[in-house]
Amino acid sequence: xxxxxxxxxxxxxxxxxxxxxxxxxxxxxxxxxxxxxxxxxxxxxxxxxxxxxxxxxxxxxxxxxxxxxxxxxxxxxxxxxxxxxxxxxxxxxxxxxxxxxxxxxxxxxxxxxxxxxxxxxxxxxxxxxxxxxxxxxxxxxxxxxxxxxxxxxxxxxxxxxxxxxxxxxxxxxxxxxxxxxxxxxxxxxxxxxxxxxxxxxxxxxxxxxxxxxxxxxxxxxxxxxxxxxxxxxxxxxxxxxxxxxxxxxxxxxxxxxxxxxxxxxxxxxxxxxxxxxxxxxxxxxxxxxxxxxxxxxxxxxxxxxxxxxxxxxxxxxxxxxxxxxxxxxxxxxxxxxxxxxxxxxxxxxxxxxxxxxxxxxxxxxxxxxxxxxxxxxxxxxxxxxxxxxxxxxxxxxxxxxxxxxxxxxxxxxxxxxxxxxxxxxxxxxxxxxxxxxxxxxxxxxxxxxxxxxxxxxxxxxxxxxxxxxxxxxxxxxxxxxxxxxxxxxxx
Ligand code: CS2
Numbered sequence: 001x002x003x004x005x006x007x008x009x010x011x012x013x014x015x016x017x018x019x020x021x022x023x024x025x026x027x028x029x030x031x032x033x034x035x036x037x038x039x040x041x042x043x044x045x046x047x048x049x050x051x052x053x054x055x056x057x058x059x060x061x062x063x064x065x066x067x068x069x070x071x072x073x074x075x076x077x078x079x080x081x082x083x084x085x086x087x088x089x090x091x092x093x094x095x096x097x098x099x100x101x102x103x104x105x106x107x108x109x110x111x112x113x114x115x116x117x118x119x120x121x122x123x124x125x126x127x128x129x130x131x132x133x134x135x136x137x138x139x140x141x142x143x144x145x146x147x148x149x150x151x152x153x154x155x156x157x158x159x160x161x162x163x164x165x166x167x168x169x170x171x172x173x174x175x176x177x178x179x180x181x182x183x184x185x186x187x188x189x190x191x192x193x194x195x196x197x198x199x200x201x202x203x204x205x206x207x208x209x210x211x212x213x214x215x216x217x218x219x220x221x222x223x224x225x226x227x228x229x230x231x232x233x234x235x236x237x238x239x240x241x242x243x244x245x246x247x248x249x250x251x252x253x254x255x256x257x258x259x260x261x262x263x264x265x266x267x268x269x270x271x272x273x274x275x276x277x278x279x280x281x282x283x284x285x286x287x288x289x290x291x292x293x294x295x296x297x298x299x300x301x302x303x304x305x306x307x308x309x310x311x312x313x314x315x316x317x318x319x320x321x322x323x324x325x326x327x328x329x330x331x332x333x334x335x336x337x338x339x340x341x342x343x344x345x346x347x348x349x350x351x352x353x354x355x356x357x358x359x360x361x362x363x364x365x366x367x368x369x370x371x372x373x374x375x376x377x378x379x380x381x382x383x384x385x386x387x388x389x390x391x392x393x394x395x396x397x398x399x400x401x402x403x404x405x406x407x408x409x410x411x412x413x414x415x416x417x418x419x420x421x422x423x424x425x426x427x428x429x430x431x432x433x434x435x436x437x438x439x440x441x442x443x444x445x446x447x448x449x450x451x452x453x454x455x456x457x458x459x460x461x462x463x464x465x466x467x468x469x470x471x472x473x474x475x476x477x478x479x480x481x482x483x484x485x486x487x488x489x490x491x
Contacts, residue, residue: 032116
């Protein structure tokens with residue numbers, strides 16, 4: 001590896017590269033972020049740099065990784081600097097982001113992670129820990145109290161393992177020390193993410209400390225957010241391409257699309273960066289924006305992932321360039337999802353849906369279907385199943401939504417339509433593989449087995465015979481005749 005990006009080389013970088021317009025050395029930390037992956041770097045970190053540029057403030061970020069040391073290895077040797085490439089067609093605009101001060105790998109240094117979270121100057125903790133990081137049942141939001149990562153909930157003398165554990169421990173220490181409470185902002189694609197985070201913390205604390213649970217309930221603010229930017233995983237080829245442009249290696253580079261949106265509930269325990277001056281919307285009710293995004297963006301995204309993967313496509317844009325599949329996605333959005341979404345104030349849903357299809361078609365992103373297919377058991381409830389519930393309530397058809405769910409079921413068995421093994425990454429992967437083995441190619445056994453997963457489908461859908469029959473019909477065609485036949489059957 002050649003020379004690395006760092007403060008020392010900042011002045012030697014190509015003149016066209018946008019770089020922080022504030023003095024990095026003087027920036028002190030005011031934020032801790034949990035889960036410093038690509039999404040955080042391409043989204044909140046960019047808003048925070050813009051906010052510092054617009055209005056100043058000590059809003060440097062200390063990153064904490066809950067699992068691996070990857071982010072620390074990427075960013076610490078670079079003084080926390082990294083570039084975000086916004087790619088559209090053949091164009092890429094590059095920008096260096098400067099607000100990350102350092103990264104702590106919690107399993108290697110739990111004391112440093114706790115020290116960061118309990119420092120009085122930290123007024124905000126933001127999180128991108130993915131759906132499964134909350135250790136909750138995806139259908140009901142109930143804490144999985146017997147989860148391996150939650151041992152510290154039962155015995156607070158142990159070291160926390162999970163984000164929720166670290167936060168509860170930090171709240172306990174801050175409360176005892178009389179340190180002002182902080183604001184916790186979940187930036188994950190969960191329904192009512194703020195309330196889910198709040199409830200997970202309360203449930204966790206209540207396992208061993210009722211008084212702390214009550215304190216969290218009354219004194220800790222967890223505003224709700226809707227976050228949106230498509231951020232595919234960075235590849236080795238991306239890093240080589242950027243090295244050729246910068247003249248040095250940026251191991252922390254992330255690629256993304258030009259579009260970015262952040263809607264935040266205006267309910268904080270203290271001051272926050274001037275994110276509003278950076279384009280974020282501060283509103284009193286995030287719910288409608290979040291539901292529109294989860295259902296109209298993430299629902300079709302997962303559909304593209306499962307149908308696309310089963311049809312042999314590596315990338316999202318390839319699926320969108322295939323006429324039969326594009327038509328299915330368009331009809332899914334227009335006919336089945338759009339009527340089941342209440343438009344947020346000022347948003348034209350038809351235009352929103354059209355723009356989304358354009359974003360999915362952006363070939364410069366090279367977004368892998370496999371990446372989006374990950375953790376389906378945690379994603380399906382808010383992306384597809386809530387929409388199906390509403391269609392059922394309104395006595396409307398939901399065949400394409402059911403097709404997406406049936407495609408997930410086949411995918412999650414770990415065996416594709418071509419008989420090849422699929423590398424399924426999902427906390428329920430073992431259970432779903434077992435369902436596949438028992439089903440042994442039968443659509444009805446497949447659906448029957450999957451519907452027993454009440455933690456995904458809830459008691460209501462698990463027991464719904466008409467829903468089961470619709471899924472079975474879609475799974476039958478997928479298994480017998482493949483993806484293209486299954487989408488054409490519905491047009
Ligand atoms: C994607 C999302 O990987 C996935 O599950 O659907 O990460 C999606 O790209 C973002 O939510 C877009 O804002």
